[in-house]
Amino acid sequence: MLNKNLTLGEFIIKNQSSFKYSSGELSSLINSIRLAAKIVNHEVNKAGLVDIIGETGDENIQSEKQQKLDVYANNKFIKTLVNRNIVCGIASEEEENFISINSIDKKNQNKYIVLIDPLDGSSNIDVNVSVGTIFSIYRRKSKIGSEVELNDFLQFGRDQVAAGYIIYGTSTMLVYTTGNGVNGFTLNPAIGTFYHSHSNLSIPKDGKIYSINEGNYLQFPEFVKKYIKFCQEEKNERPYTSRYIGSLVSDFHRNMIKGGIFLYPQTLKNPNGKLRLLYECNPIAFICEQAGGIATNGYKNILDIEPELLHQRTPFYCGSEKMVKDLQKFI
Numbered sequence: 001m002l003n004k005n006l007t008l009g010e011f012i013i014k015n016q017s018s019f020k021y022s023s024g025e026l027s028s029l030i031n032s033i034r035l036a037a038k039i040v041n042h043e044v045n046k047a048g049l050v051d052i053i054g055e056t057g058d059e060n061i062q063s064e065k066q067q068k069l070d071v072y073a074n075n076k077f078i079k080t081l082v083n084r085n086i087v088c089g090i091a092s093e094e095e096e097n098f099i100s101i102n103s104i105d106k107k108n109q110n111k112y113i114v115l116i117d118p119l120d121g122s123s124n125i126d127v128n129v130s131v132g133t134i135f136s137i138y139r140r141k142s143k144i145g146s147e148v149e150l151n152d153f154l155q156f157g158r159d160q161v162a163a164g165y166i167i168y169g170t171s172t173m174l175v176y177t178t179g180n181g182v183n184g185f186t187l188n189p190a191i192g193t194f195y196h197s198h199s200n201l202s203i204p205k206d207g208k209i210y211s212i213n214e215g216n217y218l219q220f221p222e223f224v225k226k227y228i229k230f231c232q233e234e235k236n237e238r239p240y241t242s243r244y245i246g247s248l249v250s251d252f253h254r255n256m257i258k259g260g261i262f263l264y265p266q267t268l269k270n271p272n273g274k275l276r277l278l279y280e281c282n283p284i285a286f287i288c289e290q291a292g293g294i295a296t297n298g299y300k301n302i303l304d305i306e307p308e309l310l311h312q313r314t315p316f317y318c319g320s321e322k323m324v325k326d327l328q329k330f331i
């Protein structure tokens with residue numbers, strides 16, 4: 001039962017025993033993410049007032065221009081996780097290589113690793129549109145106490161222990177799953193506390209919203225072009241409504257609540273798609289599946305793709321079950 005007086009901190013403690021591997025470590029880890037989220041939220045909220053808007057002048061490993069807030073959020077999440085001695089490894093969109101905490105703290109006995117997109121939708125910062133943070137958590141595969149290895153990060157999405165996102169929107173929410181359904185918490189900014197606002201979120205089986213950057217239409221594979229025309233046909237419940245914010249977190253969140261499909265296909269510019277498997281698609285796919293939806297690259301369930309690279313990209317289609325199945329009929 002939903003109790004809107006329950007704080008995220010209380011919820012974590014109450015549900016600790018339902019984690020796949022029950023130990024206080026994962027609870028502390030989610031608590032650390034909660035803390036970093038509040039710090040980043042505070043900065044995002046006053047973006048227009050402080051010198052945090054715009055580009056840094058640098059590019060990240062994927063040749064994307066880094067925004068000041070990308071770097072700020074990256075530093076805050078990494079610092080919080082390192083300082084609280086809560087993980088053994090971190091990989092981030094903004095870092096070329098993964099970070100092994102054991103090289104900083106030789107006595108580190110933690111078993112979890114985190115993959116993170118510290119600021120998702122960063123092209124929207126300067127124009128006061130919702131952005132987000134996405135995170136994915138695994139147990140390490142290598143021996144506890146040793147340096148983490150690339151293989152600790154290249155795990156199947158299916159093996160995630162927890163995943164979630166923060167959406168810095170009209171209100172700020174933290175949404176996450178540990179494999180027992182999806183729960184959402186809304187921040188009361190006056191007192192800096194997240195409250196349980198959405199219990200057992202489920203995505204409607206069918207929907208009327210399709211979300212895609214249609215500016216790339218001419219570059220899309222045939223089946224996507226056909227599906228877009230299907231969405232636009234005047235038949236049955238169609239035409240559908242097109243909604244595209246350009247922040248995966250925000251687009252997915254809306255579709256999860258209202259019913260819809262999100263599409264980011266391969267294009268000529270991005271032959272493997274644009275979105276990153278490990279810290280964008282996998283966590284969103286895990287949440288989507290936990291909410292009753294489907295996430296696929298067109299041919300394979302996202303959670304069953306074997307990762308080969310830290311910053312690997314993939315085409316991404318996810319959302320309401322019926323809509324994703326309709327899309328797949330055109331393949």
Ligand code: AHG
Pocket residue numbers: 064093117119120121122123213246247248249274
């Ligand atoms: P990021 O800001 O972390 O690089 O991610 C941006 C992503 C994603 O949030 C969004 O869905 C997509 O890029 C938008 O891409 P287009 O501008 O090509 O539509």
Ligand code: MN
Pocket residue numbers: 117119120121248280
């Ligand atoms: Mn992103």
Ligand code: MN
Pocket residue numbers: 070093117118119120121122
């Ligand atoms: Mn990002």
